[in-house]
Each structure stands twice: as structure tokens, then as C-alpha cells.
Amino acid sequence: MAPMLLLMVGLFGFMWWTNRSQQKKQAKIIEELKKGDRVITQSGLLGKLVEKTDRITTIEIASGVKVKVLSSSVLGKDTGEAKAADAK
DSSP: OHHHHHHHHHHHHHHHHHHHHHHHHHHHHHHTOOTTOEEEETTOOEEEEEEEOSSEEEEEEETTEEEEEEGGGEEEEOOSHHHHHHHO
16 A cells, blocks of 8 residues: 555656646746737737736737737747748
């Protein structure tokens, strides 16, 4: 019983550690975003970053069309794959 318990504790510790490192990585990506960067959100919206606060981020998805989303829903910079798909 003790080896099984030890294995479970190790597994939960590993899961916690990987989740924590992913959160730190995502927070760093979000911190590095600046005004004018093309960004992508979790819901798939692509646009230009207009304004960023701790809680709310404003993204321009079309000329003159601005949406406010939670900053936690921004995944990061647009890699350009979407631009290539739009060009086709």
C-alpha cells in the first residue's frame, strides 16, 4: 500500500509542477505583448492589440471594430499561419 501511495504523491507532484511551469510560460508570453502586435485568443479571434490592462485587453479585429476580452483569454502572438491561410 505504501508504494502505491508514494507513486500517487509523485504523480500529483509532477502534474502540479508541469502545470505551474506552463502557467509561468504563458504569463511571460502575455507580459511581452505590446501595442500593435497581432494576437490570437482562445476563441480563435485574430486581431491587433490596441490596449492591455491586467484584466481586460482590447483587440481590433477589423478596421474600426474593437472587442474587449479578458486578458487571460489571449494566447499570444499570431504566428502567421492564419495570414498564410487568408492569402489562399
